[in-house]
Amino acid sequence: MQSQNKVRTVLVGCGGMSAAWLEAVRTMPDVEIVGLVDIFEEAAHKKARDFQLDGAIISTDLSSVLDQTQVDAVFNCTIPEAHYEITMTALKHGCHVLSEKPLADSMEHAREMLATAEKAGKIFSVIQNRRYDPAIRRVQHFLAAQKIGELTTVNSDFYIGAHFGGFRDHMEHVLLLDMAIHTFDAARMLTGADPISVYCKEWNPRGSWYDHDASALAIFEMTDGIVYTYRGSWCAEGLPTSWECDWRFIGQQGSVIWDGGSRQQAQIVKASGGFTSEYQDIDIPAYETQSIGGHAGLIREFFTCIQNGTQPETRATDNIKSLAMVFGAIESAESGQPVNITWK
């Protein structure tokens, strides 16, 4: 690494989301943004101006930047369809990669990207910023302690009427691929279980402002006998849920509800024997962890791992299981049949 051991980094895809990345990096003196790339050069120039990155190379082509200067890491903030091309270019040039979700636009591409990262001996990790939130960490810790017994059933609801404009209005499987990836990844994190199979119904509600299906229902069979259901829509006006979903977790001895924000409640059996049991509320204790901070938390962890030679929590080799839930759901919706989920 050059420049007093700073991690020399190029950001590709200077659109809406990239501002959160560059804002996070501002607080990291050991990271240097040496290049900004976008197919629209003006977008890269604008980010350079907005973040006072006067010395950064501006380009429309990642390869030429990587050929011009030594680069340690690449941020992939492009649209999902470009993730494969950009990540592969970066890995083949010997760079570590931190990518926006989803990991890839197909399982074939995802497997090829993982194999390339392994061959290159580089870190390839995915931003799943909704994991890096104190509220989800608190629920995860509580569930793992089995205060409600072993989990049997998990439900999540996502209803937001999102008028984005831009690429999402025209994207196929927009809800499953661009949003449910967060929820499915959260379901894996919260249950500690992996997906086995899925049955999914996807549709575009009447009057939708999306070109393709923006609503979905999915039933997942998970390891440990857990059944996980997802109901979601990006085309639902009124009474929105949080972006983190409304959740219900049912264990053998009680239940937890979580609104995705600060409302978390747990109830367990106090006495049984009648038609219904007697219940008591129990506390969900606060939980201290370093793994918080959304994008900034994940970006910090990525650089720590580069420096220590360790692997991030959201490494692609694990994240591919969440992606497999998305593509399993898509395959089921297209075929009308339940499908087994594989990622190998």
Ligand SMILES: NC(=O)c1ccc[n+]([C@@H]2O[C@H](COP(=O)([O-])OP(=O)(O)OC[C@H]3O[C@@H](n4cnc5c(N)ncnc54)[C@H](O)[C@@H]3O)[C@@H](O)[C@H]2O)c1
């Ligand atoms: N983690 C989150 O919470 C979150 C939130 C929003 C978006 N995202 C993800 O961030 C990514 C970008 O979303 P956005 O909202 O910033 O989109 P955007 O359209 O605002 O920005 C994408 C940018 O990438 C550029 N681009 C496209 N193809 C390129 C290529 N081949 N080479 C170089 N540049 C290219 C576009 O010109 C555009 O400037 C998506 O994968 C999206 O799913 C994540």
